[in-house]
Amino acid sequence: MADAPPMHQVLSNEIAMRHWSTLPHATLAQTEAWVASMIEAERAGTSTDDCIVELDGRVIGKAGFWREPELGFILHPDHHRRGLATEALTALLDRAFSVRLMPRVVVDVDPKNHACLALMARLGFQEFDRASRTFCRGGVWSDSVFLELAAARSAPSRRVG
Numbered sequence: 001m002a003d004a005p006p007m008h009q010v011l012s013n014e015i016a017m018r019h020w021s022t023l024p025h026a027t028l029a030q031t032e033a034w035v036a037s038m039i040e041a042e043r044a045g046t047s048t049d050d051c052i053v054e055l056d057g058r059v060i061g062k063a064g065f066w067r068e069p070e071l072g073f074i075l076h077p078d079h080h081r082r083g084l085a086t087e088a089l090t091a092l093l094d095r096a097f098s099v100r101l102m103p104r105v106v107v108d109v110d111p112k113n114h115a116c117l118a119l120m121a122r123l124g125f126q127e128f129d130r131a132s133r134t135f136c137r138g139g140v141w142s143d144s145v146f147l148e149l150a151a152a153r154s155a156p157s158r159r160v161g
Contacts (some may be wrong), residue, residue, distance in 0.1 A: 001032065001035060001036065001039070003035055003052045003059050004028065004031050004032040004034075004035040005028065005031075006058065006059035006060075007031050007034070007035060007052070007059060007061075007062065008025060008028050008031035009059075009076060010059075010060070010061050010062070010074060010075070010076045011024065011025040011030075011031050011034065011074070012024045012025045012026070012031070013076060013077060015077040016061075016074055016075065016076055016077050017074075019109075019110040019112065019113040019116065019142075020074060020137070021135045021137060021142075022137060023137060023138045038050055038062075038066075041066070049064045049065050049092055049095060049096070049100070050062070050064030050065055050066055051063055051064045051088075051092070053073075053075065053084070053088050055079065055084065060075055060076050060078075060079045060084070061073065061074050061075035061076055061079065061084075061088075062074055063085070063088040063089060063092060064092060065092070065096070065105075068100075068102060069096075069102050069103075069104055069105050069106050070105075070106050070107065070108065071089065071092065071093075071096075071105050071106070071107050072107070072108075073085055073088060073089060080115070081115070085119060086119060086122070086123070089119075089123060090123070093105060093123065093149065097151045101151075102151065103150065103151050104148050104149065104150045104151060105125075105148065105149045106128075106146060106147065106148045106149075107120055107125060107146070107147050107148075108134070108144045108145075108146055109144065109145045109146075109147065110142050110143070110144065110145075111130070111143050111144070111145045112142075117145065117147075120147050123149065124149050125147035125148060125149045126147060126148060126149070127145055127146070127147050128146055128147065128148050129145075129146040130143065130144065130145050130146065131143065131144045131146070
C-alpha cells in the first residue's frame with residue numbers, strides 16, 4: 001500500500017491516462033483501492049507478475065499481467081520515450097515464456113496510441129484482431145487493436161541491458 005501515493009501521481013495524470021480504460025484518478029482513495037485490488041488479485045492467484053515499476057528507488061508506473069495472458073503497463077509521462085517500458089516489458093516477457101511457460105501474450109491497445117503500437121511492434125507483437133467501441137472512458141468510446149506475441153516468435157535478441 002506504500003506504493004499508492006506515488007502511483008497516484010501516475011494514475012491521476014491526464015497524459016499518462018489518455019489511452020487507459022478509465023479516467024484519471026480523482027482521489028488518492030481511488031488509487032489506494034486500485035493498489036489494494038492488485039495486491040488482492042496476487043493473493044487470490046488471479047494475477048501474476050503484476051509489478052510496480054521503479055527507477056532509482058522511485059515509483060514511476062506499473063507493468064504486468066492483470067489477467068493472463070494479457071500484458072499491460074503505464075508509466076508517468078516524465079519517463080516516456082526513455083526505453084524504460086521496453087526494459088520492463090522485456091523482463092516480463094522473458095519470464096512469461098521461460099518461467100511461466102505461457103504459450104502467448106496478448107495486448108489490447110487503443111489504435112490512437114501510436115507510441116504503444118510502435119513499442120509492441122519492436123517487441124515482436126503482431127495484430128490478430130480489431131474491435132470497435134470496446135471501452136467507454138468519460139462518455140467517449142474507444143476502439144481496440146489486439147496484438148499477440150507467441151512463445152515461438154519470441155527471441156532472445158529482445159533482451160535489453
